[in-house]
Amino acid sequence: MAWENDQAHPDRPDPTERDALPIPSPALSERIQPNATAPELIRNFCIIAHIDHGKSTLADRMLQLTGVVQPRDARAQYLDRMDIERERGITIKSQAVRMPWQLGDEPYALNMIDTPGHVDFTYEVSRSLAACEGAVLLVDAAQGIEAQTLANLYLAMENDLEIVPVLNKIDLPAAQPERYAEELANLVGGDPADVLKVSGKTGEGVEPLLDRIVERVPAPVGDPDAPARAMIFDSVYDTYRGVVTYVRAIDGDLNPRERIQMMSTRATHELLEIGVISPEPIKTNGLGVGEVGYLITGVKDVRQSKVGDTVTTANKPATQALGGYAEPKPMVFSGLYPVDGSDYPTLRDALDKLKLNDAALNYEPETSVALGFGFRVGFLGLLHLEIVRERLEREFDLDLISTAPNVVYDVTMEDGTEVKVTNPSEFPGGKIKEVREPVVKATVLAPSEFVGTVMGLCTDRRGTMQGMDYLSEDRVELRYTLPLAEIVFDFFDALKSRTRGYASLDYEPVGDQAADLVKVDILLQGDQVDAFSAIVHKDAAYEYGVKMTAKLKEIIPRQQFEVPIQAAVGARVIARETVRAIRKDVLAKCYGGDISRKRKLLEKQKEGKKRMKNIGSVEVPKDAFIAALSSDGAGGKETKDKKK
Known part of the structure; x- marks a missing residue:
């Protein structure tokens, strides 16, 4: 892509010259690391925004403008490396990249982290913020501030980051930059004229944004003479090279071929390779104060590299570890079982490796009578569950x-x-005194015309209103306390459908509350099937029982005997369906003769059915489990609108 304003900056590389440079090359490495040891020339920042507000597109333009991605290699969503991210158009993993930038006579190094926008990946965002001194707060000029915008802004403020407010997508016909600039300025505290207006699609305004980042974001602070300390903020597993660890250097420096120590496990390794991501890995001679890069030690054990751990040198170790990160608290639990039981060891190894790449994942082994060996996995939300499974x-x-x-x-x-x-x-049997369920504080932003609709939905889901504010004449912020169990199923779907897709939702845990909850058991032939059991509110128990028994009636194959399907709360049956028996025509060979012979054959068949019903068992095929459980939110496909 040719940039018209490149001529105004003769000190920046010409696009045609960039195209002639191979990647990686010594010339590129030298240009990427100008005065790498000088912290005052480093700027660490991330891009935070609501989902689908253009973070990845803006990052693409920055990569092209700074010359680290050649025009022939450029592609949309360059930093989204997974196929699933490209298919869904969402960012799942934070990606760090180093870019050169010239302002005046000084060559700066910009370390940018592109973060996810969905509420389920807030832990990724929080780790990225801890590695930065500044944040670009991006808002769609056609949609304005949304729920996750506020949530990410508050996270950045808690980390004392310098906020650079930016309006994106100003090239859209529906854009209202003046209106939303004022809204954004009121939010962060400032003048609407200071809100930068850019277009990630056309590249308009991206150069002034990079200049503003250099001017506003403070340089990293650290002691270059102190023992080395670097924070692990992410890691991945490479089949050939082992664990690749991404770090932010705080004090001292790390150099190739020296021995390093993980402060939490006290494990020591030789540092085989050290470098920066720009956006492909490029080896360097070390990492100094404030720099962001990667380490390779050749270790294959995924438990040796823990996100939030502190890396130091073995010969001159630091005495005090860095603060690390708060442990993520799982919000939703689901059982994952291999269809083929022999795949259990493969699933265990897969979860170990995925845990390295997704620090918010929690799991422990469990056994189900119906499904065999598997794992109980904790997720941060329903989209997180779906992404991990896929x-x-x-x-x-x-x-x-x-x-x-x-x-x-x-x-x-x-x-x-x-x-x-x-x-x-x-869930225990016997006399229960109290059941407490987790609750969340939910923030819903919606057009004012849908206030009544949103309030009705939240009330139906056992919500308690905490407050309501008008952000502008036609945008309202509603705050509710809701049971988490009411959110994790179809709350997003219902909210989007009732507000024609305009509402947005963010939530955070705030404790628990007592509730009138019961366990609904599903019985086949009188035997309980644990995979179909559910804990629901007493008022919703009948509805769940009717729905599940009706569904199982359709998918369980017919047997030689009648199979009752029952939903029960304790000893009381609340719903029932019956799978009719397969009947063999025993009268087919009778073509005339006395009626007594026919009656004798029918009585004999009846006795056989009764005996078979007493000794027979119902085998539920795996396909029936998949069909029964998938549409309850455990495996169904979500639309893109649902995730906004």
Whole structure:
């Protein structure tokens, strides 16, 4: 892509010259690392925004403008490396990249991190913010501020980052830059004239944005003479090279071929390779204060590299580790089981490797009578669940069954004992004193015409209103306390459909509350099938029982005997369907004769059916489990609108 304003900056590389440069090359490495040891010439920043506000497109323009991606290699969403990210048009993994930039006579090094926008990947965003001194707050000039915009802004403020407000997509016909510039200025505190207006698609305004980043974002601070300390903010597993660790250097420096130590595990390794991502890996002679780069030690054990750990040198180790990150708290639990039981070891290894790349993943082994050996996996939300399952199936060639998602409940018995329930099968029997469920504080931003609709939906989902503010004449912020269990199924779908796609949602956990909850068991031939059990509110138990029994009636194959399908709360059956028996025509060979012979054959068949019903068992095929559980939110495809 040719940039018309390149001529105004003769010190920047010409696009035609960039095209002639191979990647990687010594010339490129030298240009990428100008005075790498001088922290005052480094700027670390990330791009934060609501989903689909143009973060990845703006990052593409920055990569092209700074010359680290040649025009012939450029492609849309360059930093989105996974196929699933490109197909869905969303960012799942944060990506760090180093770019050169000239302002006046000084050559600067910009370390940019492109972050996800969806609420389920907030942990990725929080780790990226901890590695930066500044944040570009991006807002769509046609849509304005949305729920996740506010959530990410508050995260950046908690980390004391310098905020650079930017309006994107000003080239759209529906853009209202003046209106939203004022809204954004009121939010961050400033003048509307200071809000930069850019177009990630055409490249308009991207150069002034890079200049503003250099001017506004403070340089990293650290002690170059102190023992080396670097924070691990991400890592990936390479089949050939082992664990690749991404770090932000805080103090001292790290150099190739020296021995390093992980401060949490005290494990030591030789540093085989060190470098920067620009946006492909390029070897360097070390990392100094404030720099962001990667380390390769050749270690194959994925547990040796923990996100949030501090890396130091073995010969001159630091005494105090860096603060690290808060451990992510799983919001939704679901069971993952291989369709073929022999794939269990493969699934275990796959989860180990994926955990390295997704620090928010939590899992532990569990066993189901119906599904065999598997894992109970904790996720940050329903989209996170769906992405993890799809990555396991694609990257590790697995066929998986996922059970219906549920949250964690605290059950107190009459005798005072407490039970933590992550799986409906763990729900205790006997006299229960109290059941507590997790609740979240939800923020909904919607046009004012949909206020009544949104309030009705939240009330139906057992929500309690906490407040309401008008951000402008036609945009309203509603704050509700809602049970997490009511959000993890189809709340997004219902909210989007009732507001014609205009509302946005963000939520965070705020504790728990007592609720009137019961466990609904599904019985086949009188035997409980734990995979179909669910913990629901007492008022919704009948609806769940009717829905699940009707669904199972359609998908369970007919047997030689009648199979009752029952939904029960405790000992009380609340819904029932019956799978009719397959009847053999025993009268086919009777062509005339006395009626008594026909009656004798029918009585004999009746006795056989009764005996078979007493000793027969119902085998539920794997396909039936997949069909019954997938549409309950555990495996269904989400639309792009749902994730906004």
